[in-house]
Amino acid sequence: MVISGIRLPLMTSLIVWAVIWEIAGHTDAGFILPPLSSIIWRVFEIVPTPSFLDALLITGRAFLFGNAIAIGIGVPLGILMGRSVIADRLLLPWVNLFLSAPLSALVPVIMVLFGLGETTIVLTVVLFSMWIIVLNTRAGIRAISPSLIEMARSFGASRWQAFSRIYVWAALPEILAGIRLGMIRAVKGVVIGQLLVSVVGFGTLFEIYQSHFLMEHFWALLLVLFSFAFTLNELLAGLERRFAYYAASR
């Protein structure tokens, strides 16, 4: 927006909302929504505690493991579906199904099968992030210009060379977009998993703060999580833009 000739960047309005939040926190709503300033103080208080660092470690580990598995399975699966009509027709209905299905309903299944531990959280992350990676990779592979593949073949590229030197690179913008979307879903998945399991990582903290009505602590935790998710999204989007130039010139 432009005010008297000065362009205000989009996110600057968050300052307005922060002020509104601070004021609302000093009214009766303060019981549910404490003032932002006291929540920020609380962030500095809880972040160095062992229970927080422990939760961060467990959650971060589950997040990274889960994403690694999702990428490790999702990208090859997407390439396979992009190249083989039969594999595509066999698998696409399932990928589409899992992409739009309410996956939160499947978390209880993972819980009864794998117990209330880290494995369940990792699998929840995989379940949330994998499908969009598969679908984007598939789209990227299918968008490769046939003349690029013919070029590789006419210069005598072997199957492996065509795969590693052409397919992966040509589809990279879409694959990266898929990984970014997958990671955003994974953040949601890891939180949903921990809310439902509630004895692992941040789930434990949520449970403690909630049962003791520690609203400032709870909001502090939310602030940390939301900032992390937003920063991650921006970082990945920035990375994606660096590769987008050649998506446009294909």
Add this chain to the structure above:
Amino acid sequence: MTPNVTDATAQRMSEFAPPFLATRPIVEVKSVSKTYPGGIEALSGISLDFPEGRLTTLLGPSGCGKTTLLKIIAGLIPASGGQVFVDGREVKGPGPERAFVFQDFALMPWASVIRNVAFGLELRGVAHSEREAIAERHIARVGLKGFEKKYPHELSGGMRQRVGLARALAVDAKVVLMDEPFSAVDEQTRRKFQEELLELVANEGKSFIFVTHSIEEAVYVSDRIALLSRRPSRVSAVIEPKISRDGDPDKIRRDSAYLDVVEEIWQQLKHYLD
């Protein structure tokens, strides 16, 4: 549009239309300049007249500002300096006396051919049955009879541009502005279009302003060609190809007068290429 007006215009033309371009200017561009935000100077002091009832072409190298000038005449972009007069009135924005034909057709994909053609009339509040009748006439006129209920994605590029042309004709504007209208169609369709365009200029009594980067196309269809230089654009020459347009189109394309004008323009434009 009413047949009377067309007849009257045609009559006036036959009364006053001596050999070449003695008609009054319908569009006057007076020292128009355009600088885009960021300091890119597209046009620099362009002055140009467009004779009534004729087709005038803006010709120049890619990115020279031909389209910018056309859109300034259309009132779609404001000029940074200078004035444009259409029919004696200064241009402040788009107006009913001008109709635009877009390079990328600008058809609404969710609307049928007839609704696309009638769109200008729909915006003016013309009653449904009346505007459909007018649209049907113009659809037939551009050779798309039977395609009224089709949607743009069911048509070829050439047919889509016919829809765009019919839409511009349907509002019965005095001046039709065409922005590289044939650049997105194949060569055969393009030649057909050029012949139909000549017929339109001869019979409609409207004034046409045409933008193209093709020398042959410009010479073939134009009564007057304004050659624009590279950015910041000026008018480097005004050429009036005096080609007899009656008879076989293929003969015209082999005609020595036609080929001479093409060659003359090519010599002038050649040095912009490096």
Add this chain to the structure above:
Amino acid sequence: MQISDLATALPRLRDAPARRWRDILVHPLVLRLLSFAAVFALWEYAGRIPLSPAFPTFLETLGGLGAIIADGSLLKAFLITLYPLTIGLAVSVLLGVALGVLMGLHEPSEWLIAPLFIIAQAAPLAALIPILTFAYGIGLTAKIMTVCIMAMPVIVLNTLGAVRNTPKSLLEMGRSFLASRSQNIRLIILPAASPMIFAGLRLGCAAAFIGIILAELLITPTGIGDVISYNQSVADYPKMYAAILAIIAFSVLFIELLERIEVTLFRPEGRA
């Protein structure tokens, strides 16, 4: 489309008997059926090993499904679940599309409001559920609010993006034919934006289902959430799995139905 595929496939069968099996095999419909059959067979097999005592076979799960359909508990649970879901979704759609259109047309409101939804889109909003429970109690309101916070961001941002992405040449076309502001919005911007708005609605729907199930599992067990967690606690796994299968199938079919309705009502040109 599949029927016409079949029609073109048939004459080929007679021409080249040697290729008959391959042709039948790669037919989309056949492959789709094959795919479902394979997964269900694998499920049945894994259930019989057994993989885990908590992993019923496919047939046992179907039996469980039959049981909860027969005693009426599934239908009752669905009605309970759908109530807050429908209200929450209706609020999210109306408010979300309105906000998105407003922001798309009015830059100051975009500056003010959009950042909230951009953050909400990236953030794990499910973590707000405990706070909503504090604020609104364990009743219907908290569940409706859960559906709203899950579904709204994607609807709002898709609508905003759709309005912003109106093709420039269509806008110029409208201006050159002298469209007024309201004609411009009604006749050009909204129709041009509608495919992307509907895509947002579908995503919003999927998020709403995630939200309502979370709410029913986290806040208080009601509806489908109750069927799932009750059967989980008494270790009646076939019924638990059947309820999960039912809600997933329902949501997928619901979103499919939404798309069909969109194409028949709003896409006269017949393009999805």
